[in-house]
Amino acid sequence: MKADPEAQRRLLDLQAIDTAIGQLEHRVKTLPEHALLVEKQARRQALGQELVAADTVLSDATNAQTRAEADLVPVRERLARDQKAVDSGTITDPKTLTSMVDEIAHLTTRISTLEDEELELMEAVEAAQAARDRLAAERGAVEDEMRALIASRDAAGKDLQADVADRQKARATVLADIPGALVDLYEKVRVRAGGTGAAALQGHRCAGCGLEATQSDYDRYISAPADDIVRCEECDRILVRADA
Numbered sequence: 001m002k003a004d005p006e007a008q009r010r011l012l013d014l015q016a017i018d019t020a021i022g023q024l025e026h027r028v029k030t031l032p033e034h035a036l037l038v039e040k041q042a043r044r045q046a047l048g049q050e051l052v053a054a055d056t057v058l059s060d061a062t063n064a065q066t067r068a069e070a071d072l073v074p075v076r077e078r079l080a081r082d083q084k085a086v087d088s089g090t091i092t093d094p095k096t097l098t099s100m101v102d103e104i105a106h107l108t109t110r111i112s113t114l115e116d117e118e119l120e121l122m123e124a125v126e127a128a129q130a131a132r133d134r135l136a137a138e139r140g141a142v143e144d145e146m147r148a149l150i151a152s153r154d155a156a157g158k159d160l161q162a163d164v165a166d167r168q169k170a171r172a173t174v175l176a177d178i179p180g181a182l183v184d185l186y187e188k189v190r191v192r193a194g195g196t197g198a199a200a201l202q203g204h205r206c207a208g209c210g211l212e213a214t215q216s217d218y219d220r221y222i223s224a225p226a227d228d229i230v231r232c233e234e235c236d237r238i239l240v241r242a243d244a
């Protein structure tokens with residue numbers, strides 16, 4: 001293939017723009033926010049599961065406290081009834097009176113025990129509530145961090161995309177200076193060669209693969225007519241000669 005030497009040199013401008021676009025697109029894909037968001041999302045999910053478990057603990061504790069409260073009601077009522085009967089002075093039979101006083105003592109002890117238990121259960125409810133609140137607050141904080149990361153990712157992405165758009169415009173200008181067939185060849189080689197389709201010959205070295213040409217290859221490169229498209233023997237990229 002042949003092409004005007006100036007068009008060949010423009011190929012290097014095109015390559016520089018394409019390399020820059022590739023780097024910008026890579027930066028969009030590898031913004032640190034992406035990895036951090038994945039991390040935060042995992043943490044948020046874990047906290048969500050912990051929160052479900054904490055809710056269960058809280059609801060169990062609340063139920064136990066309610067049951068303890070309910071258990072106390074009939075015992076207190078019975079004590080009040082007994083106390084009232086004794087205080088009324090209507091029980092005249094000494095045996096009945098003694099057994100009633102015994103029962104009052106027993107009920108009083110029982111109530112004291114139940115109240116102690118209820119107090120412990122109340123403390124358990126408070127502890128469960130506090131644990132639940134801590135988890136909810138932590139999840140809220142993680143969600144705040146995620147919102148900030150999303151905003152920062154989008155802002156950075158927008159800047160980079162704007163940069164890409166600028167370079168696409170410049171690319172269109174450069175493209176106008178290069179014949180379509182040469183652009184097609186460049187694109188084909190670029191896909192095959194990991195993003196670099198055209199490279200300068202710097203001294204004996206191909207800037208694409210970084211290898212030095214053998215003397216005979218080099219001689220062939222520089223003795224080829226200026227409008228010849230020369231390909232690197234090592235990497236097959238389009239080799240643009242400085243004086244091409």
Ligand SMILES: [Zn+2]
Pocket residue numbers: 206207208209210211232233234235236237
């Ligand atoms: Zn090469």
